[in-house]
Amino acid sequence: MEDSKDILVVYYSRTGTTRRVAEALAAELDAELEEVIDTTPRAGALGYIKAGKDALFKKLTGIEEPEKDPADYGLVLVGTPVWASSITPAIRTYLQQNGSGVEQPIFFLTTHGSGIDSTFRQMEELCGREPLATLSLLAREVKKDEYEAKVQAFAEHVRHEVLGQPPGEPA
Template sequence: MAVLIAFYSLTGTTRTVVAELARHLRADIEEIRCERYGISFRGWWRAAADSWRGRLPPIAPATHAARNYDLVVLAGPIWAWHPCPPLRAYVRRERADLPETALLLTHGGSAGQQSLDALQAWVGKPPKARVTITAAEMKSGTYADTVAHFAQTLRPKPAPAPVPLAVDQCAG
């Protein structure tokens, strides 16, 4: 199963989580690049305001074609109670080419489920799985267990063992 993880990260948390997930799934990684936000008071203010208003920022062209994969994991942080705008811009641009998806959001501890719902609505179809990871999980290190479990739910299920034929069926 070919897996692509498309992610945006401003301060590095989602990047750390994605590296762990990619190790489990042997996935390719597409970093969504966006110049509009930076690590400064002004940059954070702009990030929160854009997220709140639903503004779509410009993002760099993708380096991996989503349509070449069986599964695309969409990952990024929550800003101002919504998935971050660069992730939204990516979904808007790639939506027609997205195969099955899975959703992963990192956050400080609020608006996790409502943000997953919003991301799912942008994608327009139910994901194979979805998960949030909090700052507390990052701090305690338990995020690694959450990621391992998430990866497990995304792996293809092994085909059922063939049912042995009864002797009279073999004889024809």
């Protein structure tokens, strides 16, 4: 393995669900992690209502300057919760600012069950590229720790089908 890693996992998470998936994927793929920080307050009932409205109306938001440049990585996984059947404003903003540097995207999301296709479609439009693979997980399976097998199977798929590694070989 070279010193510089070549996989980046970028994610936004308001309440930790997507973070758990991002961390599990990064561990499975030996990838670096970048959390996108939304500078708009999103906590509490008012934060929730504004979050839904901002997502519905496809608003951008302020995000903290990312530490890593996705263009430096061969493969970039981007993850978001579904809000109002849409991408979150933080990931919308991240992809609008950095999407052109994401040459080989993989998308993942967490959801209560709806908005999967529409959210992936928005991510694809913002990147201007079709994802090499996608993973969607239900928030309830993440909370009940029922997601690890799916993350492992997905990472195995990425290693074989996307990176072309032989079965069983770690990233």
